[in-house]
Amino acid sequence: MAGKINKKDFKIMTIMTVVYLIIALINLGSFSSPKTGWEPERLNETFVVDFGREVTIDKIMLFGGLGHEWGCFGSLEIEANSDGKFVPYSYIDMKSIFKWHYTTDTVTTDKLRFTNRHLRTDIEHDKNKFYKAEYREIGFFDGDNSIAGFTTTTEPSTVGIEKLFDEQELVPDRPTVLNGTYFDEVYFPRTALEQIEKRDILYENTHPPLGKTILSIGISIFGMNPFGWRIMGTLFGAALIPLMYILAKRLFKDTFWAFFCAYLMMFDFMHFTQTRLATIDSYTVFFIMLMFYFMLDYYDSKSYEQGFFKSLIPLLLSGIFLGLGASTKWIALYGAAGLALLFFISRGYEFNDINNQLKLKINDEDSSKKLKSKELKGWMGKHFYLTCLFCVIFFIIIPVCIYVLSFIPIDYKDNSISLLESVKASVKTMFDYHKGVVEPHPYASPW
Template identity: 40%
Template structure:
């Protein structure tokens, strides 16, 4: 496989256009970062607003942790009244929350009733006034209090960063409240709150936060760049499978137009990392699958196996779904070695008959008979290193930041207990969710997941939503294309393309056995291979019906039109509610 000029043009063009769209309005690059974390109950401070004001609300940007505090109001800092209890819960992490007030006061007292939380910024607003924070004349802390981190004055030192309204651009949404928080905790030596998934995905999120700050852009950028990188990756995969730039460009283009690829890589969750490494590990296993250790040096055939195992290990350390794909890798390895075994047997029969006259064939047969068992044993022994030892090392090391923050530090017992806790959580989860759906419903998109609904500050009749689902054309044709790919490749014994459906079903079938509640985004790992199945069917149609190329153009055009039509509810763009209701909600179960 050699890249031509057209390949570089296609990759750069598709990737650049998609990257520009994916990075547009990804999230604000500024959020309040100075903080205050109280150490004990009773710790307090009070704020002077300069003069008595009728207060409408207080907006708070919360940091990590949970707890409670009390607000009291007065025109005299010696006497306080109108107490109000406020909770900082799990859902308040890195998000602007508004607490309504209905009191007139010059002074506001803040008293900790249950420590454990962190706050980054606060803002008070006058009733009937514009959405501009009231100026703070002074902050008086408790003279005897020693905060755990920061100072009370830090809650009022970044008022210029306070947004007019809370939305996805300036706050966390959906599971970002867990994963962005955990990423922050890993890099600040805090025992992580979320421990239901392996750490590496959150550590990758943390890289963005370290580079760009604790803000929406920072906690989303690395996942978005991984999503961008998926396009040249699927291009290379398709070029290797189908041998033509046309089909590689088709695969990358369709993947760029898939709704779920767009939404899942713009939110700070860990699915994107698992899927990216699933693609890589199958790409390298397919490279090994097409090699033959009789015809090539054994050490050369081990190189793609090493890379496949390495990315398998990195993937598992990001999310457990990658383990499902491990079964697919094992199947491909077994098929490859079985083919070598058949060649070994056939060579033995030919040598026994003594009728081989071609010297090259004679040498090949002798090589097969003499070396099969040795090379097979070396290959299998290498796989133990590549797919067991290396992944175990990577996986274990990924727990170092989180466990090091615990009282016991990083220990083998702590590592084992973490696995038990994760397994127990997923195996015993019995919660219900309005957007849950079963595995058989995913290809038909019966129940998309509504990630974000922005109701604050929107003009009447306007909505802002983010929903994860598939491109209807790609998904509804893709499942049948995948079934056709399975049937045709088996019938034609086109073994070099078995990877498409082996990868798809190795990720899909385990979900059929999972008893816990599941969601449509669990189908994301299957989408790249489903698209390769679509391209394979188009290639076959091209071969039998040359005029079918026009069908491809129409198919891509319709997929593009659907992406444009649904873009507002994929990106959070403000749009007419009537447009969403009348044009995009095709079924009653499509709630967004």
């Protein structure tokens, strides 16, 4: 078969994938982030940082962690000592987690007092609501120089402050995409960690859980750091290169065009950027491409030549990847319409092919038209109607089962709700959310 992968194709795919993966892994993200932190148990807890001498501070860095509350956000009010009295200096607002927050207000003092306050926000229904943040690490800077040699004092009831200053070597001089979350990474890595820790409430619930489950593999291996939460998407992004190659080879039956299509994906900046972020889109695209590849495999074959049951294998695999795609993100379901179109077109072509063969057979052997009609009915019964029945299993029943099973990793709550009821409630939540999204997205392309 002209579209079959040979040794030359394998070498080309391997070289392209390795080159891409090397480039993609460079500066993917830090291997380490602060792990311990202080979680205030009540509002207005305070602690004092004593530098033991007068210092000039022009930047304070603060890393936020997950904590044990769903609304793990808050603000730290900072006051500076001036002539024995603490006066207002600055605030650091922690509105998202697993990233570095900062203030660049300048002050010269020997002591700073920090007080845990409600999160400062302009959103009316969030005011005076969040304060149980987890502050994982604080660092002080004078220019590019880190300030060390300080001590802390606290109220007797304030515990755990020492965890704010036990990983000073991890404090960067500025926040970047290499040392914290970026864009929608504020949702998915956090939720993946919550799945790992079996939290009762998952932060991101507007998409099915499979994408976060895959993402959690990287976190489990490399830890809760930028590299850990980005590596799985990067690997899937690299896998899209050979996948595009074999898909194009199947379409164009030519090595050059297979290389050309894979080359375009290899250097496509959207693909490069999106798969190196800890979002779920790279997994979805991977599954969508596979479901179309196997449908194309079925489209190119003749079921009456392969044998009926053998011809069903590509349809089964296509349905499985439809289920995996839908269990990651619902956009995979849009592809089901394309799969159905390809399927029915393939049946039309095969019917026409059978019909033409029977015409030749009748002319050559002077067979009766009844024989032709009988054989066409036989083909319709087995290779169309029965195949359609199997398609109901492959493209409806199996994907639904995969979708339900994808909820098992998060079905650990001790309550009376069954797995099916949990899935049903989740589907309603997702649908209601997306139905209500009418505002333009701030990251939407002007194109």
